[in-house]
Amino acid sequence: MTVSxxxxxxxxxxxxxxxxxxxxxxxxxxNQGMTVTAFTSVSVSPPQILVCLNALADTGExxxxxxxxxxxxxxxAQQEMSNQFAGxxxxxxxxxxxPWQLGGSGVxxxxxxxxxxxxxxxxxxxxxxxxxxxxxxxxxxxxEGAPLLYYCGAYRQLADS
Numbered sequence: 451m452t453v454s455x456x457x458x459x460x461x462x463x464x465x466x467x468x469x470x471x472x473x474x475x476x477x478x479x480x481n482q483g484m485t486v487t488a489f490t491s492v493s494v495s496p497p498q499i500l501v502c503l504n505a506l507a508d509t510g511e512x513x514x515x516x517x518x519x520x521x522x523x524x525x526x527a528q529q530e531m532s533n534q535f536a537g538x539x540x541x542x543x544x545x546x547x548x549p550w551q552l553g554g555s556g557v558x559x560x561x562x563x564x565x566x567x568x569x570x571x572x573x574x575x576x577x578x579x580x581x582x583x584x585x586x587x588x589x590x591x592x593x594e595g596a597p598l599l600y601y602c603g604a605y606r607q608l609a610d611s
Contacts, residue, residue, distance in 0.1 A: 466601035469524045471535045472501050473550075473558040474509060476516035481545045481558050484509040485536040487600055488580075489521055497587040499567060502580045508541070510581050517571045518555050519585060522563035525595035526607040531560070532598060554589045566591040 453461075473483040488502035501521060503510045513519045524532055534544050545558065553559040555568040569585025576582075599606040 463602050466599055466606065469528075469532050469598040469600050469605070470501075471522045471524060471531065471560060471563070472503065472509060472513075472519055473522060473560065474512040474516055474519040475552070475557050476512040478515055479508065479512040480541070481550075482509040482512040482541050483535050483544055483558065485532050486521075489523075492584060498572060498584055499569065499587060500582055500584045502577075502582055505576065505579055505581055507537075510583075513571060513583060514574065516557070518557050518569065519571070519583070520553060520555075520557045520559050520566050520568045521585075522560040523565040524560075524598040525562070525564045526598045527595070528562070528598055529605050532605070553591070559591060562593075564593055564595045564597055 467487040470486055470489050471483050472486050475481050484507050486501055486503065490500060492498040492500050499521060531548060534547060549561045550558045551561055553568045557568055559566045559568065567587045568589040569587050571583060572586050573584040574581055596608050
C-alpha cells in the first residue's frame with residue numbers, strides 16, 4: 451500500500467529546509483525564476499548540485515532551452531522575495547522587484563541572497579510531478595547573512611547562539 455498524498459505532505463513538513471530561488475535566462479523566455487526547497491549537493495568533484503522543479507512551472511522550460519541556471523539561497527530577511535518567486539506575480543514583476551545582475555554564465559543572480567551557484571545542466575530527469583535537474587557549478591558567490599528556513603508550513607530563522 452502506498453502512502454496517501456496528504457500523509458506524505460504531512461510527513462515532509464517535518465523536514466526543515468533552506469529556501470532558494472532558481473533563476474535562468476533564455477532567448478525564448480527571458481528572465482525566469484521560482485522558489486524551491488528541494489536543493490542539495492551531489493558531488494564535490496566535479497562540483498554538482500541538484501534541484502527539483504515542478505514540471506508545470508515555466509522556469510523549467512527556460513532551463514531546458516538555455517542549459518543554464520542559478521540557485522540563490524535566500525537570507526532570513528527575504529521572505530517576501532520567496533513569496534514573490536513562488537508564483538504570486540509575473541516573471542517580469544519578480545525581477546523588477548528584486549536586486550539582481552547577470553552572472554558570469556549569463557543567468558540572473560540575486561545580489562542580496564546569502565549564496566548563489568551558477569550551473570550548467572548535466573542531466574534532467576522526470577520523476578513524478580517534477581524534474582530533477584543536476585547542474586555542474588561554474589561560479590559561486592558567497593555573501594554575509596543567515597539563511598531563511600522553512601519548517602511545518604512556515605518560515606523560520608536560526609536561533610541566536
